[in-house]
Amino acid sequence: MTSVPTATPAKRLVRTAMPGPRSLALSGRKAAAVAHGVGSTMPVYAARAHGGVVEDVDGNVLIDLGSGIAVTTVGASSPRVVAAVQAQVAEFTHTCFMVTPYEGYVAVAERLNALTPGDHAKRSVLFNSGAEAVENAVKIARTYTGKQAVAVFDHAYHGRTSLTMAMTAKSMPYKHGFGPFAPEVYRAPLSYPYRDGGLSGAESAARAIDHLEKQVGADTLAALVVEPIQGEGGFIVPAPGFLSTLLDWCRSNAVVFIADEVQTGFARTGAMFASEHEGLVPDLIVTAKGIAGGLPLSAVTGRADMMDSVHPGGLGGTYGGNPLACAAALAVMDTIEADGLVARASDIGELVAGRLRRLQADDSRLGDIRGRGAMIAVELVDASSGAPDPGLAKAVAAFAHGEGVIVLTCGTHGNVLRFLPPLSISDALIEDAFDVLESAFASVTSTM
Known part of the structure; x- marks a missing residue:
């Protein structure tokens, strides 16, 4: 009998270490069946998604700040x-x-x-x-x-x-x-x-x-x-x-x-x-x-x-x-x-950029905050030299992933964190995600 999926809660929920046991099993199947040239940012397998969250096969609910690389702009299961x-x-x-x-x-x-x-x-x-x-x-x-x-x-x-x-x-x-x-x-x-x-x-x-x-x-x-x-x-x-x-x-x-x-x-x-x-x-x-x-x-x-x-x-x-x-x-x-999503994108941009500027005020490794609307990024650098710091970006993203926040990196040097949340995401989810990122920057030391 096929089970009826329950509604995914619209809040971050970490039930297991990530990836969880079911995702690990699927990762093993992927390794055996899928060409190794196909990578994954997070080896966490999605079961369902809506609004600003993705639920994995282990019941973890992740805040989505990536939208499948700017694809699910109106949400992953928009009515x-x-x-x-x-x-x-x-x-x-x-x-x-x-x-x-x-x-x-x-x-x-x-x-x-x-x-x-x-x-x-x-x-x-x-x-x-x-x-x-x-x-x-x-x-x-x-x-x-x-x-x-x-x-x-x-x-x-x-x-x-x-x-x-x-x-x-x-x-x-x-x-x-x-x-x-x-x-x-x-x-x-x-x-x-x-x-x-x-x-x-x-x-x-x-x-x-x-x-x-x-x-x-x-x-x-x-x-x-x-x-x-x-x-x-x-x-x-x-x-x-x-x-x-x-x-x-x-x-x-x-x-x-x-x-x-x-x-x-x-x-x-x-x-x-x-x-x-x-x-x-x-x-x-x-x-x-x-x-x-x-x-x-x-x-x-x-x-x-x-x-x-x-x-x-x-x-x-x-x-x-x-x-x-x-x-x-x-x-x-x-x-x-x-749904007025053009204006919503601007509101999201103000919220995201504001949280990043608060972090930047206390951490000079956040070199440049830029973007428009719900397409915002921060370039991470060595605090003393200003050189690109891809290691820091990787470490901050990994911390966020472990706490149930989907964050993407980009940039020629791999030192940029980019934020592309669905425009259907709530302010509460964004604030929670950036609380996690604030903890990430406080926990991750310089990698240069």
Whole structure:
């Protein structure tokens, strides 16, 4: 007989050492069945999740400050999403939009065209993952411009496929041993206010443009791809004016400006899209992660003339815009609007940043607090030298994990703690999680 799961309490609850016995047993099965190249931040196996908590198979309830890497923005089992997917799965699970299309795909495209920045005519195309969408945005830019080169930035992360590995900056674990990589991908210096020596956004942009003009040439550059706030690279927020100056340069030189909003999109930063914070209107915008409440879906949305430059059949894929994922995406967008989650993201950001600043006041190892909305990070450093301290980040995260708080690290040096809670999380859960983090910093000595 199948047991009926009980409701997961909306509070942290540590019943066993973590991982507990059932998770340890599953870890043994994983080791025997799953390729060892697939790692896990926490070897704690989920049984159910909602709001801001994840319950594991041993009955531990963890506070979720990661949202499955910014995916479950509206919660891991949001009622509207659950209902929409249940209704759709009873109708059909797949036909392939390229064979017999369906309304859900069209409806998602219509919503994306309306929600993304700019009031120009737009088109959208749907895929499965962020990396797939990035690759297709590059395909569109190359077709439209007739040029081949692509520019990306220091610390960038754009995916794990062949082309997006070339676009991603960090070698281990994303690129190491997997070359050779796709050609015609060039890297420019990013605006990194904490480590730029006081450069303004305009000055940082001038540095990047000079680099591109000398080493690539605008006449060969099809696209510039940039995360408005870097994700895996460390939640780096460029100085004001950096992105807008680059956009102006792209427009003057027939270069397609592509905003990779895979991690920043769908209310995460206190705006529907992070580009809005600086009034940017990208030519193409790439979205994924938070778009469909945990179901695999991604998109490229952009100027109609650019999007329509690709020949029929040149874009698509067997599963792209799966009907279940489209139903979920529509429910996510409804939930963001109905529940006021854009404003909620800003409130969460103020609470998280406030707790981090309180910690920073007494601990100079917290070097830089940055981000927007519910996408906040702290860069951890050696107190005396300011050098990145990845050991400290690892130790603090491990302490939090043991106490039932899911925390993620990131950054080129692995020295950044990032906070991406579901926007449905309560203030009480956030406060409890940061009480744990406060204990972690008090317990962990310098690792340098």
